[in-house]
Amino acid sequence: MQRYIESNRKKVNESMEQLFQRADIPEKLYDSMMYSLLAGGKRLRPILLTASYDSFATSNEKVMNTAIALEMIHTYSLIHDDLPAMDDDDYRRGKLTNHKQFDEATAILAGDALLTYSFELITKDTLLTANEKVFLLNELAKASGPEGMVAGQMLDMESEGKQITVEQLEKIHERKTGRLITFAIIAGAHLAKVQQIQLDELKTYAHYLGLVFQVQDDILDVIGDPEKLGKPVGSDALNEKSTYPNLLGLDGAERHKETYIKKAEKALERAKPNNDYLYDLLHHFGDRTY
């Protein structure tokens, strides 16, 4: 699995650098967009998207632009979330956040630009049909818009310092990180032309995969290695964020994670993929240390 991940990460990074020429973009804006885009992200979402495609079809060149569009949306959300008015973070992945490296105005515009450009990228993909583009653009907009990721960030901010339940926490994560992860899975599978019944099972798989990702994120903020993570740990407690460990304890969080993994495995089995990529990625997410 590690080799599959590394090879796809490399492919994504290379495509991103080639594809995204400066063109007619003002220099500072371009620099700011590229700074965050190439700031050493793990490329988990693009890798999930290609793995979902590879689970049901061959030759994943077809999904590369969509994978990059997805990573652009993820990157824009990090830039805006890090702003002083939001989470006010100075570091991300061991580097200065965008508004610290540049300035707030540039960071806001770089986020806006990446969001908009991700849609443009899909509209001009020469390997996709018009119907495929409309499907992807619709799903991507829903996943990242006011009922999806933006809603998640809003609810997350509103929950700070408040006592919430595990169910409420799940609902926040489902939107804040879950919807884009689900997009990765269904976009890949749709382009690989799976049946609707398989797509439904994959949505369930993606739902639990997203939660596994989030529990592990919360656990790492307690027991993770700051060197490996590229950021200090303990910030959730400091910001009075509701997390799995502080609602359930570390053991309770681990047990929740195992339950989510089992549910994801069962849905995946019913989707009948041709190989173990998505199974292995699920466990990779659950065991990750960075």
Place this chain on the structure above:
Amino acid sequence: MQRYIESNRKKVNESMEQLFQRADIPEKLYDSMMYSLLAGGKRLRPILLTASYDSFATSNEKVMNTAIALEMIHTYSLIHDDLPAMDDDDYRRGKLTNHKQFDEATAILAGDALLTYSFELITKDTLLTANEKVFLLNELAKASGPEGMVAGQMLDMESEGKQITVEQLEKIHERKTGRLITFAIIAGAHLAKVQQIQLDELKTYAHYLGLVFQVQDDILDVIGDPEKLGKPVGSDALNEKSTYPNLLGLDGAERHKETYIKKAEKALERAKPNNDYLYDLLHHFGDRTY
């Protein structure tokens, strides 16, 4: 013309209120989006879009969602431009700006949400073919992204307090406001199925129309009535913005406007519209007092 404008403005406002149900959007986020969307905008871009369609075809119901999507993009850009890190404006159209009425984080997210939702709206329009949607989404993303409107805002900020030429000023406006105005014209005309040669003439028309709009904006910031404008005048001078009047004087600015109007008229004539809507709107823009 005034009746045409009023009737289309009403249609846009009604469609917007009906169309955009709260759905699954968090309450504060929804309120913030709607606050700016319904803050009494003139709806110039949607009216241009419908007028462009009406110039070559009948029954403009087909363009209504695209017109609203365009107004959402315009609204998002105003919300972000008003932020403290950008133009730092407290009032817009006589009302508190979004971040003053709500807070900065909410305003950033409301802008992100409107931008994303505008693309979603076009993807799910049942009156358009997949090819029409892809055309519109591609043109809209190019017009508003890092080579379009976002670039314009970036260059505009960078030019503050600097001495620039009329040519540089035109290039900034062409991106900051011109590209969305051009989108309005070509989107309407494309959906009305005009020939490519007409579309090219209409692009020229839209280019000069955008400049007319901007010169008049600059002139009104000097001699306009604050009551009618819903904002104080003289802010450009205060912010050391380069404008037509301060580069050319008021008379020079007026003369420039007349030249732009003549060029727009000539291109429009060659595009052979079925009626005078676009001709009248050009003069309406040039003469506007608010």
